[in-house]
Amino acid sequence: xxxxxxxxxxxxxxDDGQTDLLTKTKPKTKRPPLYxxxxxxxxxxxxxxxxxxxxxxxxxxxxxxxxxxLTVHKKGLxxxxxxxxxxxxxxxxxVMDFARRHQHPLQCTMEKEE
Ligand code: TYC
Numbered sequence: 001x002x003x004x005x006x007x008x009x010x011x012x013x014x015d016d017g018q019t020d021l022l023t024k025t026k027p028k029t030k031r032p033p034l035y036x037x038x039x040x041x042x043x044x045x046x047x048x049x050x051x052x053x054x055x056x057x058x059x060x061x062x063x064x065x066x067x068x069x070l071t072v073h074k075k076g077l078x079x080x081x082x083x084x085x086x087x088x089x090x091x092x093x094x095v096m097d098f099a100r101r102h103q104h105p106l107q108c109t110m111e112k113e114e
Contacts, residue, residue, distance in 0.1 A: 035088035
């Protein structure tokens with residue numbers, strides 16, 4: 001019986017006369033967690049500004065951007081994309097900085113996906 005990193009098992013033709021034992025362990029390559037990036041509604045940021053943000057930083061076309069902006073406006077918030085931790089942080093920072101420079105109170109946050 002030969003051993004490797006992840007299992008001890010008899011293979012076909014492994015005629016060593018030993019009982020077949022299966023002692024498998026999960027290969028421990030975990031996919032990194034993903035993060036939802038969300039926009040929050042407010043009463044002051046112009047709709048066109050939010051649409052522009054969604055086009056500029058999230059690569060949405062005008063129709064997609066308008067639809068998500070309306071969802072945020074009506075529901076209070078919406079997920080605008082799902083990214084790795086580093087990309088999500090960058091998106092949040094870009095949106096918050098852009099909004100601040102234009103003196104709009106638009107808020108963008110991130111949250112780990114369950
Ligand atoms: N509620 C804003 C308005 O009526 C529009 C708006 C939409 C603001 C989405 C923020 O994330 C937002 N001008």
